[in-house]
Amino acid sequence: MTISKLVLIELWKRKSQLITGLLAITLGIAVIVAIQSVSVVSEQNVARNLDNLGANILVLPQGASIDDYYTSDIDAPTLPMDYVERILTSTIAGVDNMSPKLTRRVKVGNQSVVLTGILPKSEIASKPLWQSSGLLGAQLKTACAPSSSANQSHGMEDTKLQRKAIDTLYSEDCLVGSQVAQRLKLSANSKINIVGKEFKVVKILSETGTVDDDRIFANLKDVQTLLKLENQVSAIEIMGCCNAISEGLLGQLRNILPDTRVTTIGQIVSTQIETNQLMKKITLVMLIIIFFVGGISIGNYIWANVNERKREIGILRMMGADRSTIYKMFLLKALILGIAGGILGFLLGTIAGVVLGPYLAGIIVKPLYLYLLWSVLLSVAISLAGSLIPTYLAAKFDPHNNLQED
Amino acid sequence: MILQGDKIVKQYNHKGGRINALDHVSFSVNKGDFVTVTGPSGSGKSTLLLSLFGLIRLSSGTVMFDGKRIDNITDRHLTDIRKKSVGYILQSFALIPYLTTIQNVMIPLALEKIPVNEQVKRATEILDYVGLSDRKEHLPRELSAGQQQRVAIARSIVHHPQIIMADEPTGNLDPTLSLEILEFLKKINLDNKITIMMVTHSPIAAEYGTMKLHLNDGKIVNQKS
Structure with missing residues (x-):
């Protein structure tokens, strides 16, 4: 038994909660990946068309x-x-x-x-x-x-x-x-x-x-x-x-x-710059929304999990688990959620981009495999950021009071 | 002497006033003692048990454990002492519901970062010792109350603590199972020379003590060895 295994067992035994926790972050990452997949191809098309105009x-x-x-x-x-x-x-x-x-x-x-x-x-x-x-x-x-x-x-x-x-x-x-x-x-x-x-x-x-x-x-x-x-x-x-x-x-x-x-040749360049900036702004706005919505959602999930496991935290503290062990338990859980959310979000977003791109934007979208890395990093960052406060509070719980929770 | 309390006070604020849950409690426990702590509800028994190793912070007084003062050390050091030297048994068994019997028993060893192979070996031996070797892969909800308490006992001794703190270990058990658990604790006390401090309501359980403390209103009103 290790703390990591304890976290994995807990995740596995509470699968329905895991799915709920993953939903918001997965959908958020999927939206970003889908928008980016389409906008990258669109940007390339605009760049190509403008380059065709010559010098x-x-x-x-x-x-x-x-x-x-x-x-x-x-x-x-x-x-x-x-x-x-x-x-x-x-x-x-x-x-x-x-x-x-x-x-x-x-x-x-x-x-x-x-x-x-x-x-x-x-x-x-x-x-x-x-x-x-x-x-x-x-x-x-x-x-x-x-x-x-x-x-x-x-x-x-x-x-x-x-x-x-x-x-x-x-x-x-x-x-x-x-x-x-x-x-x-x-x-x-x-x-x-x-x-x-x-x-x-x-x-x-x-x-x-x-x-x-x-x-x-x-x-x-x-x-x-x-x-x-x-x-x-x-x-x-x-x-x-x-x-x-x-x-x-x-x-x-x-x-x-x-x-x-x-x-x-001002018009050409300004058109390109405006197009690029618009794409970047849309992505940035989406990123901010996803960061807050995803972070709050994960934070809410972890906080519910902390409350549900108050007694367990008390038992572990009683047996000699220090605060860093409690941090590790919940942040590791958030990390796993982040990785899973990033991968699932990438897959969902890529599928959405590939399937919907030709219908909605008239372009053929190919999977951007580099975005898998970015999706996971972003998802992990959101997940960890959202979990920090609940984890901090979990580690600060009075073990004695938590032992009395039934 | 393994454990000594001197003028221990624990006060709570309640409705604008102060309540003394423990009022200048002093006692000494020798290594290998089986101490029973009795008293009516609200007398401070559980508060005393939980406060000695920092699960409840004292208002004043000193606690010595194994020759060292521990009432004024950091939470981190107290946690370390609990991890290595103390085993707890609670009335409600305090098992983690999604872990199997053997996994529950391995937790104290995991906290000490003992290699998994060694954890399995020691947990298996202890489960054999408490008669649960055929229930290793069962979840707590699949065990009877007596079996769950034996798992809790196994977990409390698997890391070879110097002292076991038991808070009403028979409180949720019928008389037959209670006697079985008490006999078990006595066996552990005698076989392994582990000091036991047990809070109980039961006069029968109190009789198992080689040293008896009786509390009332947060004070020790009777002490027998």
Whole structure:
């Protein structure tokens, strides 16, 4: 016989009370696990959808404005290309892809067009035109949004397939926006002279309705040489993991690039941040409710158990059980309830999420096995916290008075 | 001398006044004595029994046990003394209802953290000694009153205490069973040289004492050895 065995025997002999005691904590944990299971998948979907919109962070030279970025004036400031390397060699997490660009307004014949130098392998093809151009390369791997295979497993297939990089754009080749092609009467394989250098048009891009329709895209190295801006770029477009942005990615970038202006495409980021914060708030509110309801419920159960066992406590104290033994008896019971409640709550919540997720939220939820650990830890914490006062009072009972209880 | 009380006082507050449950009680018990404590209801017998090892805290007076003063020591030390040196037998048997006979008997050994194998061995021997070896796996409710009291006796001696404190051990038993239990306590007293202090209403039970204390209104009015 050990005190632990005594606790287990008592639990087993009073099974109906055990079930009652477990009910509140189990249901509470189940609700949290179910909400979390659904919200984690929802967050991933939102993150993926927002990431699909393309670059969401712009690194501009200090003093440059977004207007400079779009108008590409001849004297717009630039920043060193080395900054790309600086980001790459940093330990910052959440930078999915980077696309350095050098953009300048130039004259082609008597027409003013915007010449944009890009690094083909890094270029973020965030718009459908790149897909239809037939220049698609391998799909980018992103840090936060699940891959397309993962998407499929969650029933959220990325049908747009927008997150692609361009594999090649050789020196002396260029891609031409639809408006520029019309104005300059260009077609695929035609030649174009830009600032004294001849380029071959490899593709006319479909109309997008954006500034890109008025642009000619060439290899960054060529453009830097042509414009005599060696090792300089106008901006670095970054596809940042939206979760990482909400968790301080911008600040980290500003730390390593202090003489630049780091800005975001506000609506995208704020939507993500708002979504994440809403999910977190809902979970926090549920946690607080569960903590109090579960704690009070367990506390009530333990207190009822203490009162029912007053005489037993008196007998044990009479035989030489010290207060720590009484603490151990009831806290061990609370611990067992916590572990059982955590496991049962996880199973119930996961089943609820998996079964109800497709019906209520239109998403396929998979079990989050890491939550088993968190469920047990949370349940144990609630159970122990709820049991502290009843256990303390049980240990303080006068053994003599309790011996007279019949 | 194993147990000595000197000018023991226990007062209770009652309706704004004070009641002396024990009023300057003094006595000495030698090792191996069988002490019976008698007196009318409310005379303070049970209060005396329960207060000597701290189950009721004294108002004043001193208690010496095995040569050491124990009335002014901490609850933790008193608990330790009860665990190692004292066995209790109560009128209501005080068995834990969801434990089997052998599990009930093993509790004092569990509290002393004795290995389980040793617990089983010693509890089995004691149950054999009290004639309950065939009831080891029975729950208290499956035993007769006499058998339950024998389990309580087994539990009180399994950890080899120096003294047994028995509070009306025959109070819930019929005369035949009472005699059986009293004979058993006498046997334990003689076989194991364990000191016994027994509170009783019964004159027959009182006759088993080698030392007799009679209380009235919280005072010892008669003491015979």
